Amino acid sequence: MGLFNKISGWLKKEGADASDILADTKERLGSDLDKRERQMAASPTEKLDATLAELDATDPLAEVRSKIDGKSALADAKADLAQDGRDAAPADTRQPDAAPATTIKAVLFDFGGVVTTSPFEAFAAFEKANGLPADIIRTINSTNPDSNAWARFERNQVDRDQFVALFGAEASALGHHIDGGAVLDLLKGDIRPEMVDMIKECKERGFKVACLTNNISSGEAGQGSDEIGEMAQVMALFDHIVESSKVGVRKPELRFYELACEQVGVAPAECVFLDDLGINLRPARTMGMTTIKVVAADDAIAELREALA
Numbered sequence: 001m002g003l004f005n006k007i008s009g010w011l012k013k014e015g016a017d018a019s020d021i022l023a024d025t026k027e028r029l030g031s032d033l034d035k036r037e038r039q040m041a042a043s044p045t046e047k048l049d050a051t052l053a054e055l056d057a058t059d060p061l062a063e064v065r066s067k068i069d070g071k072s073a074l075a076d077a078k079a080d081l082a083q084d085g086r087d088a089a090p091a092d093t094r095q096p097d098a099a100p101a102t103t104i105k106a107v108l109f110d111f112g113g114v115v116t117t118s119p120f121e122a123f124a125a126f127e128k129a130n131g132l133p134a135d136i137i138r139t140i141n142s143t144n145p146d147s148n149a150w151a152r153f154e155r156n157q158v159d160r161d162q163f164v165a166l167f168g169a170e171a172s173a174l175g176h177h178i179d180g181g182a183v184l185d186l187l188k189g190d191i192r193p194e195m196v197d198m199i200k201e202c203k204e205r206g207f208k209v210a211c212l213t214n215n216i217s218s219g220e221a222g223q224g225s226d227e228i229g230e231m232a233q234v235m236a237l238f239d240h241i242v243e244s245s246k247v248g249v250r251k252p253e254l255r256f257y258e259l260a261c262e263q264v265g266v267a268p269a270e271c272v273f274l275d276d277l278g279i280n281l282r283p284a285r286t287m288g289m290t291t292i293k294v295v296a297a298d299d300a301i302a303e304l305r306e307a308l309a
Contacts, residue, residue: 104290104308105270106208108260109199111215113276114294115234116189126186132176137183140170149180154214156245160184184216191230198301199237207308210240210264212273214250240264251280257287272307274300
């Protein structure tokens with residue numbers, strides 16, 4: 001008797017249906033064979049994924065790890081939002097009460113380069129005429145700007161002769177021979193009539209006007225009597241004059257601007273200040289002044305009228 005007949009006879013004796021059992025066994029074997037064939041044909045990555053899937057199906061910690069992974073992903077997303085600013089609270093669209101606009105009460109004018117033409121133009125012409133490098137005078141004056149000959153002269157810490165000696169030594173240190181006295185004679189500049197008219201207009205409109213100037217003692221620049229007289233007429237227009245040679249500090253030292261506000265009797269935010277040098281405007285702007293850099297007089301005047309409107 002064959003093995004199959006023996007098994008069938010035993011199953012019948014036990015009351016089981018041999019055909020059903022054999023069919024089920026065949027199905028299981030076929031499924032296992034298909035699974036093995038798929039595993040053999042799969043890539044290494046696919047095999048690993050399949051193995052991990054089998055482990056997850058029977059791993060009691062799989063659900064816990066899934067929650068941990070999800071929490072980690074949410075934390076990463078929150079960090080990304082904070083980094084690019086999208087996590088900010090919604091903007092308050094309500095209109096706040098408007099702060100009262102500051103009233104301008106005073107206009108402060110630099111002198112050289114604002115009320116007069118810039119001495120830098122005269123410096124450039126002098127350098128060209130004497131075979132000097134372009135901007136060498138400005139280079140000397142910007143070297144050690146708080147303690148050089150120019151700074152000390154504008155604070156009235158040295159007289160003309162001392163300045164000439166100190167400036168000559170500073171020029172020599174840079175390899176050039178320059179007469180400091182000749183440089184001082186270049187400072188006079190020409191009065192800009194349109195700017196003088198603007199000073200008058202400001203006064204007529206009720207604004208205080210003041211001159212804030214880094215200068216040297218009267219007459220030290222070598223102007224003639226006619227030039228001094230013309231300058232005096234312009235200076236007479238100002239309600240206040242703050243001169244570095246008299247107060248002992250100079251632009252851009254903060255104390256200079258503080259003294260100016262004290263003398264004029266205004267807060268910085270109540271002032272408009274015009275200067276041709278950005279380095280002199282920065283402290284004033286930091287204090288709260290409205291500042292105008294003067295390059296072309298007409299443009300500066302237009303900007304000033306807009307600020308005073």
